[in-house]
Amino acid sequence: MADFILITGDQAMFNPTFGQAIVTVRPGNLIGTGKSKINQKLVCVDGDEKKVIVPGCPYMTPQYSIPGVGMLSIESLAGNQKAKNTKSGGKPVLLKGASFKAKFQVMVPAQQPSAPSPIPDATPQYSGTGTFMTMNMKVKGT
Template sequence: MSRLILIEGDKAIFLPSFTPALVLPRPGELKGSGPATLNGKKLCVEGDEGKVSVANCSYVIPGYSIPGKGTLKIAALGDDQKAKKTKTGDKAVLLKGTTFTATFEVQNPAKQPPKGPGPPILDSTPTYTGKGMFKTTNKIFKGT
């Protein structure tokens, strides 16, 4: 089945649920590195998804009322997001597809207020896993 090809400037939309964490996501922007272009914008190829990074996103988890911060990244593409046949510069082009696997890397942990005197209790989980999808401005150019 053919799907829309991703181009430079397209967005990675992260869903807020990184169970049990709830992240306040912002979109990430794809940088295309394929030699082929569409309307002057480079096509996105395999590997470009690894360059998406959205820093300084807030998050909370149950029991930790003081929000923390971290970085959203694409961990793995879905099976329908990398072309099997369509290539440019010997690399598979990226396709809109359905959903990708995302990670949220904690830089500043969420905190639980202390029960008495002393420091707050920090969230000890370094990463959370969630999902996301691509939003493209390309409405016609498809790959398989």
């Protein structure tokens, strides 16, 4: 099924719920490395999603009320987010698709107040989801 091709400047929008963790999310920007252009912007191809990193996102969990900080990234794409037929520079182009799997890596653990010292969150990473927002509303790939 045809869907819109992702281009440089499109955004990865992360959902704030990552399991037990509630993350203050910000969008991640896509930078295309394909050979083709849409609207004078390079198309995104397989592998470009790995470069989307959003550092410095605060988070909390029900158990840990002192916020921690971590980094958002795309863990894996859904099957409908990688073109089967449309390629650029020999690589499949990325499509808007449904939702991708996202990863939240804890850099500074959230903490639970406790005497004599706070108890840190022992979970190193949380899983969540996100979607792409594209400025390309003309060109589709399959």
